[in-house]
Amino acid sequence: MQAQNQKIVVLGTGGTIAGESSSASEGLSYKAAQRGIEALLRSVAEIGQGLPKALNSYQFESEQVAQLDSKDMDFATWQHLAQRCQAWLSQADVVAVVITHGTDTLEETAYFLSRVVATDKPIVLTCAMRPANFKDADGPQNLRDALTLASVAKGAGVWLVAAGEIHHSQHVQKVHPTRLNAFDSGESGVAGTVTNDQVSWRSDFAPVARADTIDLSRLPDPRSWPWVEVIMNHVQAKPKVVDLLVSAGAQGIVVAGTGNGSISTDLKEGLMRAQASGVQIRIASRCNQGPVITTASHIFPVLAGLSPVKTRVALMLEMASQTGH
The missing domain is CATH 3.40.50.40 (Rossmann fold)
Known part of the structure; x- marks a missing residue:
């Protein structure tokens, strides 16, 4: 199958990446989950000369799965998000799913998805530390990097891309309340980087053993x-x-x-x-x-x-x- 017939699906859940503040100079006091996923996708092309070349041959689908501040994430949203990931990734022409998410509970959502979505395709989460209308918003670049990773990542895995760094869902933690590179993977370190629309994997990054996946249908009502x-x-x-x-x-x-x-x-x-x-x-x-x-x-x-x-x-x-x- 040629790339022009393949799709990357982008699911929105809210968070700071979709947030808005009272002015373009206010980066800490804002309301999360204000912009829809289509608006976030439009912002990606605005920060460069259109989309990265690697993405030009892909089709994009988007879906607003939720619209909330991730501090308020709940089990029902988790289940719905996992079901939508499973449904999209089961389609032969879909190569990856990208999810926009708040930073506060992203590591929990990422690990949850790694345990319940049965797929041999990548899931890439991304986020932002500054609201969408901030003068130096980090969300558009983070989403651009996540889409770039989704286009080249091979095989199963749930990943986070933020501040140019690629983290694995099992290792990543939010370790800082305000800085742009707020995530860390401890002794495991970053799995790779995204720079100028190019993905570089760390040569000595140890493969992560995949935990057993739990069938979503076995889970009761949230x-x-x-x-x-x-x-x-x-x-x-x-x-x-x-x-x-x-x-x-x-x-x-x-x-x-x-x-x-x-x-x-x-x-x-x-x-x-x-x-x-x-x-x-x-x-x-x-x-x-x-x-x-x-x-x-x-x-x-x-x-x-x-x-x-x-x-x-x-x-x-x-x-x-x-x-x-």
């Missing part, structure tokens, strides 16, 4: 997805927090442990009570770099290489798929 919370170990962490969560109906607890996933004696006792009552417990680290290395001291399961919020997604999906139809 209103029935299990309640999984993240708590943190810290000085004098109180087990009462665990007891309150259990009594309120929490079905899973992820602990962002100190260091190599360590938990205080008092908090551990509360977690053991919770586990005995049927609550699922998982351990991660509050450190933003390096995986937890399982040792004999870990009495609760560790999902290697995942941050606390991604561990939460993994546990939630594990539990939801067991209760689905």
Whole structure:
């Protein structure tokens, strides 16, 4: 099949990339999710002499899946987004899906999609740290870079492109509240870069083992997805927090442990009570770099290489798929 018969699909979900502020000089105070995906696509051609040459032979489809600030992302939107990705990517003429998204919860959405969309084609997410009408908005270039990556990426994988950097969904985290390169992949590092409409993959980037995909049809209605919370170990962490969560109906607890996933004696006792009552417990680290290395001291399961919020997604999906139809 020739490129001119192939499509790249762009799905909009809102976020700062679609946001607007009161003036072109205001970059921090703004309202997210104001512009539609078609307007964002038009802005890509405006920052250069049209689209990158690599994209000229592709057709583009766009769809507004949601329009929200990603701090307000919810399970129903996740499910709908995953279903739309699956539907588009199942079409033979669609080579990739690009998603515009807010930065605050992008890493969670990216990991979620990597676990539920069964495809051998790439999904590329992008975002912005400045609203669309800011004088030096970063969104148009980020979207341009994401489209460029989508046109050349081969095989399965969920990726983030921002500030010229390519990150893998399993590793990436938002690590800064305001700077343009707000994302980092810790010890794994960036997978590659996009510069002047050219993609360069890092030669020593280690392939990421693909986690098992959970069939979307096995997941129940999002209103029935299990309640999984993240708590943190810290000085004098109180087990009462665990007891309150259990009594309120929490079905899973992820602990962002100190260091190599360590938990205080008092908090551990509360977690053991919770586990005995049927609550699922998982351990991660509050450190933003390096995986937890399982040792004999870990009495609760560790999902290697995942941050606390991604561990939460993994546990939630594990539990939801067991209760689905």
